[in-house]
Amino acid sequence: MKEDLIHVILNGFGEAIHRDTTIAQLVERREEYDVGLIVELNNKFIFPQDYGKTVVKEGDKLEFINPDFGG
């Protein structure tokens, strides 16, 4: 049976992910999770407390950004 996948743009690259994937699940699979990152979904900042309840949809554009704190 064909997997139920959707297509999103993650950090500028097309990616197929499982339907009903949350941002929390996407963040957890990234190494940056340990050091902290910010998440942008369709040009809007997503609060960390909303990662678990934000389900990614077909065609969404996501950016995982490591904030800059150098001066």
Added chain:
Amino acid sequence: MKDDYTRYKRQIIIPEIGEEGQKKLSEAKVFVAGLGGLGSASAYYLTAAGVGYLKMVDRDIVEMTNLNRQILHRTEDIGMSKADSAKKKLNALNPSVQIETYRDEIRDDTVEGLVGDCSIIVDAMDNLNTRRILNRYSLKKGIPFIYGGVEKFNGMITTFIPGETPCFECIFSGIKEIEEVKGIIGPVPGVIGSLQAIEAIKIILGLDRLLKGRLLFFTGLDMAFKEIKIEKNPHCVVCLGRQ
């Protein structure tokens, strides 16, 4: 004064500034936190623009490794405090501006005395913890906090206005900083520090269309700017009670 008019003529002729705007600039008091890459650019442009009073703080001395990006400092300044080095250059650039620089550390117990009666904070720090201190102070005093940060080929900037916008903690709570030397190419703090100076000037002039609720992200490798909409975080433990 005729000399001053000549100095600022190219900005006075801008309709949004004019002589009235130049007077506002000359009466403004701005605090620049840090005199590294970001502070070099913002302090230089704020001095050149004729901001009346600039107070600046940095705890460090000039080192050789600073000189690829910290354009206020020169090879001959190595070993001198950044505060003294910056004061020398900025006084030479524009003697009409009152420049006060201090070699000191911004902490919870020093921030009030250091910021004093300045009405804008320009963030030119190189670490997360001091930014958290400045953010709390900005909220306490109700004064704008212009955040800027850089790393590698990238930079970020937004303007936090207490009561109107999210605060620094709304966006960056839970972020941990890695204790490591950060790579940076010189022009990037030049870009971000210059944008911070523009924001400070606009605030002084009373111009709208600030970077309120907008986090501007610059990436030099793609030569692109991206804007991210940011909102107050209802779970923010720092600003929620004050907004």
